[in-house]
Amino acid sequence: MVEVSVIGCGHLGSAVIRGLAKSDNHTITACDLDEDALDAVEPHVDRTTKEVREAASAPVVILAVRPQTVSPVLNQLQMSPEQTLLSFAAAVPTDFIEERTGGTVVRGMPNLAVETGSTAAAVTAEGDEDVRNILDDLGKYVVVDESLMDIATALNGSGPAFVFYLIKIMAAAGVESGLAEDDAARLAAQTFKGAAEIVLQSEESLDHLIDAVTSEGGTTIEGMEVLRESEVDDVMERTIRAAEERSIEITNDFERD
Structure with a gap:
């Protein structure tokens, strides 16, 4: 013990x-x-x-x-x-x-x-x-x-809130099309959990894993085209950077003390 x-x-x-x-x-x-x-x-x-x-x-x-x-x-x-x-x-x-x-x-x-x-x-x-x-x-x-702790604070420290937000958005889309709220939330959350486990256990790149789900003429490719044509990459980048910059500000305050 x-x-x-x-x-x-x-x-x-x-x-x-x-x-x-x-x-x-x-x-x-x-x-x-x-x-x-x-x-x-x-x-x-x-x-x-x-x-x-x-x-x-x-x-x-x-x-x-x-x-x-x-x-x-x-x-x-x-x-x-x-x-x-x-x-x-x-x-x-x-x-x-x-x-x-x-x-x-x-x-x-x-x-x-x-x-x-x-x-x-x-x-x-x-x-x-x-x-x-x-x-x-x-x-x-x-x-x-130590120099990487600010980005780590933003990525994994603040990250759950960002993931919760994405789960909320996905679940809301399910509810809009008729799923019960609890069912939609469970499906969205479990999807994140399952996808994360695949990433942790697989030796394949993230791009390869995306391609493995995205078959030609299927449903996933239609959604992926929307994502790739959107500004989601930029939004997530700015989300992480904003949290990192705040961490840097707090760190600098302590270094001046």
């Missing part, structure tokens, strides 16, 4: 807690100032506390707070080099955190799918065995250079 503390029990922190609890491989302490947030995660943890100093004793401490909350938390977070601080605070540079805590810092950017053990995460280092086990239990991860 890996002892881990999660500081911050908002949307991301609570999702991390539920994901770790499902793996049954961890002893979990939840830390937050909000009593309601602690009550919500209490069934999934071994201990709750409002004191950062109490949470700081675990071998691995996960920081899952908003960027504006990082400094006040770090001011109370005393750790040793033998401990790891796994920071999931969006756009907060490793250097900023390292200067304010004695722990070994691993910066990461997961997404809300940590709750189901299917997150896509980017991290700046694999860390020790305990950290790797935690990351494995939460989903899939890649190790990237």
